[in-house]
Amino acid sequence: MFFSVKGLPIVCPPAPSTKALKRWRHLDGVTFPEQTSKEVPLLIGLDVPEIFWSLEERRGKPDEPYAVRTVLGWSLIGPRPDSKASVCVNHVQVGDELLERQLAKLWQLEATPIAATKEGLSKEDRYALSLMKQSKVIRNGHYEVAMPWRPGAINLCSDYPQALIRLEQLK
Secondary structure, eight states: OOOOOSOOSOBOOOOOOHHHHTTSGGGTTOOOOOOSOSBOOOOOOTTOGGGGOOSEEEOOSTTSOEEEEETTEEEEEESOTTSOOSOEEEEOOOOOHHHHHHHHHHHHHHHSOOOOOGGGOOHHHHHHHHHHHHHOEEETTEEEOOOOOOTTOOOOOOOHHHHHHHHHHHO
């Protein structure tokens, strides 16, 4: 699942320079690409945990920053080597042109409207479409539409009393 927004109200702090990282031996060889923008184009949630699996770690002494390499690149966690900020987390990804092209193609496909022709709709499709158009309402800022049951479908009675009995039995 993903959500799309016009912009994220956050800015990415600049990646630490190679010179700043030389202050700690355990971070030798850890590099971050030069950032061309402070804009955060993509936020990855915790619903894809394998993206955050650690492929390599560089630890120092307590109170020193450490680096973790994931499939997305290096992350620097802890106090910044070039700032007086107490604690900061940088997650910098090396640009992947193939991934960026695939994402752009996905967004293009998502934005392309699908034209439905009336000739292609079945009788049931037309019924469901008219039912949804007639029944749509906005409640608390959200659209609600009626369920597109087939005409003549059996109207089942409420099962609330039965559910209540089962709940009491579970207690």
